Amino acid sequence: xxxxxxxxxxxxxxxxxxxxxxxxxxxxxxxxxxxxxxxxxxxxxxxxxxxxxxxxxxxxxxxxxxxxxxxxxxxxxxxxxxxxxxxxxxxxxxxxxxxxxxxxxxxxxxxxxxxxxxxxxxxxxxxxxxxxxxxxxxxxxxxxxxxxxxxxxxxxxxxxxxxxxxxxxxxxxxxxxxxxxxxxxxxxxxxxxxxxxxxxxxxxxxxxxxxxxxxxxxxxxxxxxxxxxxxxxxxxxxxxxxxxxxxxxxxxxxxxxxxxxxxxxxxxxxxxxxxxxxxxxxxxxxxxxxxxxxxxxxxxxxxxxxxxxxxxxxxxxxxxxxxxxxxxxxxxxxxxxxxxxxxxxxxxxxxxxxxxxxxxxxxxxxxxxxxxxxxxxxxxxxxxxxxxxxxxxxxxxxxxxxxxxxxxxxxxxxxxxxxxxxxxxxxxxxxxxxxxxxxxxxxxxxxxxxxxxxxxxxxxxxxxxxxxxxxxxxxxxxxxxxxxxxxxxxxxxxxxxxxxxxxxxxxxxxxxxxxxxxxxxxxxxxxxxxxxxxxxxxxxxxxxxxxxxxxxxxxxxxxxxxxxxxxxxxxxxxxxxxxxxxxxx
Numbered sequence: 001x002x003x004x005x006x007x008x009x010x011x012x013x014x015x016x017x018x019x020x021x022x023x024x025x026x027x028x029x030x031x032x033x034x035x036x037x038x039x040x041x042x043x044x045x046x047x048x049x050x051x052x053x054x055x056x057x058x059x060x061x062x063x064x065x066x067x068x069x070x071x072x073x074x075x076x077x078x079x080x081x082x083x084x085x086x087x088x089x090x091x092x093x094x095x096x097x098x099x100x101x102x103x104x105x106x107x108x109x110x111x112x113x114x115x116x117x118x119x120x121x122x123x124x125x126x127x128x129x130x131x132x133x134x135x136x137x138x139x140x141x142x143x144x145x146x147x148x149x150x151x152x153x154x155x156x157x158x159x160x161x162x163x164x165x166x167x168x169x170x171x172x173x174x175x176x177x178x179x180x181x182x183x184x185x186x187x188x189x190x191x192x193x194x195x196x197x198x199x200x201x202x203x204x205x206x207x208x209x210x211x212x213x214x215x216x217x218x219x220x221x222x223x224x225x226x227x228x229x230x231x232x233x234x235x236x237x238x239x240x241x242x243x244x245x246x247x248x249x250x251x252x253x254x255x256x257x258x259x260x261x262x263x264x265x266x267x268x269x270x271x272x273x274x275x276x277x278x279x280x281x282x283x284x285x286x287x288x289x290x291x292x293x294x295x296x297x298x299x300x301x302x303x304x305x306x307x308x309x310x311x312x313x314x315x316x317x318x319x320x321x322x323x324x325x326x327x328x329x330x331x332x333x334x335x336x337x338x339x340x341x342x343x344x345x346x347x348x349x350x351x352x353x354x355x356x357x358x359x360x361x362x363x364x365x366x367x368x369x370x371x372x373x374x375x376x377x378x379x380x381x382x383x384x385x386x387x388x389x390x391x392x393x394x395x396x397x398x399x400x401x402x403x404x405x406x407x408x409x410x411x412x413x414x415x416x417x418x419x420x421x422x423x424x425x426x427x428x429x430x431x432x433x434x435x436x437x438x439x440x441x442x443x444x445x446x447x448x449x450x451x452x453x454x455x456x457x458x459x460x461x462x463x464x465x466x467x468x469x470x471x472x473x474x475x476x477x478x479x480x481x482x483x484x485x486x487x488x489x490x491x492x493x494x495x496x497x498x499x500x501x502x503x504x505x506x507x508x509x510x511x512x513x514x515x516x517x518x519x520x521x522x523x524x525x526x527x528x529x530x531x532x533x534x535x536x537x538x539x540x541x542x543x544x545x546x547x548x549x550x551x552x553x554x555x556x557x558x559x560x561x562x563x564x565x566x567x568x569x570x571x572x573x574x575x576x577x578x579x580x581x582x583x584x585x
Contacts, residue, residue: 048240050561053230054190054553056105056148057219058098059197059205060247062086062273067207070220072227073245073275080243080277081548081576083286085265088249088272088550090541092262093117096269098197099152101248101550106130106157108554108571120156128570131554133160135188138563143185147176148192158190170195174222181229187561191226193219196247205251205268240278242560244553247272259475260536264544274548276556282579286547294399294480294537295529296496298459299508299520301444304346304451313444314495314508314518321516322351322463322490323436324406327414329467332404333477334366334443335460335535336373338395343368346451348458352378353439354448361448363437366402368451371395375404375418377433387433389418390426399532401460401477406430407467421534422477424470441491443518457528459495460535461518464488478536484512493518498525548576 062084065073088101091111095118103116107128111117115124125133135142146158147165154166163184167173170193177191199215207213223245230241250271257266264270265288302312316322324330334349345367347355352363355376362378373391394400403419417427443458460480466488482492495508495518506525508518552573558565559575 048238049187049235051186051239051241052188052244052557052560053226053241054188054244054246054557055223055226056102056153056190056192057196057216057245057247058192058194059200059249059251060216060273061200061205061250061268062247062271063250063268064205064207064212065216065273068213068216070216070223072220072224076223076227076243076245076277077275077285078283079279079281079581080275081281081284081286081578082273082275082277083547084273085286085288085547086246086272086274086549087264087270087544087547088247089270090264090544090549092264092267096249096252096267098150098248101272102153102157103130104550105246105248105553106132108551108569108573110551110572113570113572120152123156125157130157130160131188131557132158134554134558134569135561136160136162142187142561144188144190145180145184145186146190146192147173147180148190149173149194150192153192161190170219170222174225177226178229181226181233185235188557193222195219200251205253242557243275243277244557245273245275245277246550246553248550259478261479261481261538263539265539272550274550274553276548276553276576276578278578280578280580280582282581284576284579286576288547289543291531292537292539292543293529293531294535295527296459296494297498297525297527298457298495299444299498300455300524300526301348301458302453302455302522302524303348303445303449304343304454305449306445306453309522310453311445312520312522312524313442313446314520315440315442316491316510316516316518317440318516319438319440321514322441324465325436326432326434327408328406329408329465330406331462331464331466331468332366333401333460333462333468334458335399335401335480336394337397337399337457338368339454339456340371340397341395341454342370343395343451343454345369346449346454347376347446348456349443349461350446351435351437351439351441352446353437355446356448362434363439364404364433364435365446366404367449368395368454373402373418373420375416377416377428377430377435379433387416387428387430389416389428391418392420392423392425394420399530399534401534403468403473403477405467405473419473419477422474424473441516443493443495444521455524457526461491461493461495462489463491465490478534480535480537482511490514491516498523545574549573552576 066084099119100116103114107114109128144161145163146161148154154164165176196215199211203209203211251268255267347365347367350365354361364377371393373394375389377387406416412431416430418425492511493508506520510516555573
């Protein structure tokens, strides 16, 4: 457990650092100094001509390439920035195609901007030109060559290349690349191979597939021949090549997650591999994070039998919202983190004037008893008495997801069932309890609570006017995102970002179209960041930027070749600054 916590701390710190770097990169994506300019030394003067060899291995699924370990590409990675966890895109598109991946690689923007989702017949290259077009405008002397068996790549994406060679197959592509290196003088040489993707489509994108593995190793042999030819060029001593090897996409298996949100890291169609190599680069492997923390800024609710000045809660201003009367179905969910201990009767969420049986206190609440939680229901005007459904232990300083589901049965039967972390706990019949009240929907302290002075966290609050099924709860309890298209979702308050209205009043936004925000009283704003099995947050840009992406490649090439990048280009990538093995810092 100690090792796990150390690892978690390391990953979280790393993610924070990456986020700072990413912000810095965004601020620096304007014309200016070149962050990839290598330091001078006697043996490698800046006078060497900067060139780029880019090899596209279509269908190179990073996770399986790692297992196959093609020898020449593996050797090349020893002097590179590389990743088997690279991403061709972080956009969840219906299709993931080679055309789409190539467009991302050569424009430096994602599908939402370059508009290639299936094939290049639809594109936005006029607004986001390709690398070939940009180079042509930057220098009339720069010679770019694209060799491909795809007309989409050679003639559309590579339309502005100095020389376009449309070939029949991978053997022809290899031979054309060798001829270009032997007799030509390219500044950017792009070679595309398609046989790995063909083998994957026919027999599976797996290291265990004989045809897929053979195709990868065969292309590795072609790469070896091309690299050897590059090193034997007559002018090789005066050239400084960066070699980029990558794929446009991973496999072709659609991914539909169950129980957690979609992530580009999980969708194997998005997993490519990326090598950016030079003999002077130090080994620099980039791997995806092993944990994805649940984090944000929220309120520390102070509840229990405490003075008014210390009471902290959040409430919806419209008291008529979320009344559920004496019949019908509804569901409620929240995540809580309660300090360890035993507590007696403090309530922390619900719609009820006070947590007692007096006149006018009808409604419902979630409350704590000992170290477990319960849902309590009271009748109209104090009649009908209390009915309770018992949950399980939550007072342990860990995150837990709580669900309440109310189902209208035959006759007057109305059953309330509670769930903890996706598991069904107790039920009770709440027939006769009228759950319409003038009390607001409220999180945190309410009148009538006992239990001393307690501070706890409540996030991910949701209300539906339908009954969730057992399967829905068990499959989705850890998620922190919600389906906002669900017409039965009445309110969703992630409660991980504090906002302020025009009068500077803090609130948690209701993400549904209803816009019934939770306004905070006596707020105590705190930040949190931790991994928990009971929260499956959306993977965000902070995590995605820990690995190289296809969108980074164009930026890396511009910088390597010595071109400043105007902010107006709107590139979305980040640069990866190498460490040089022959320079002492």
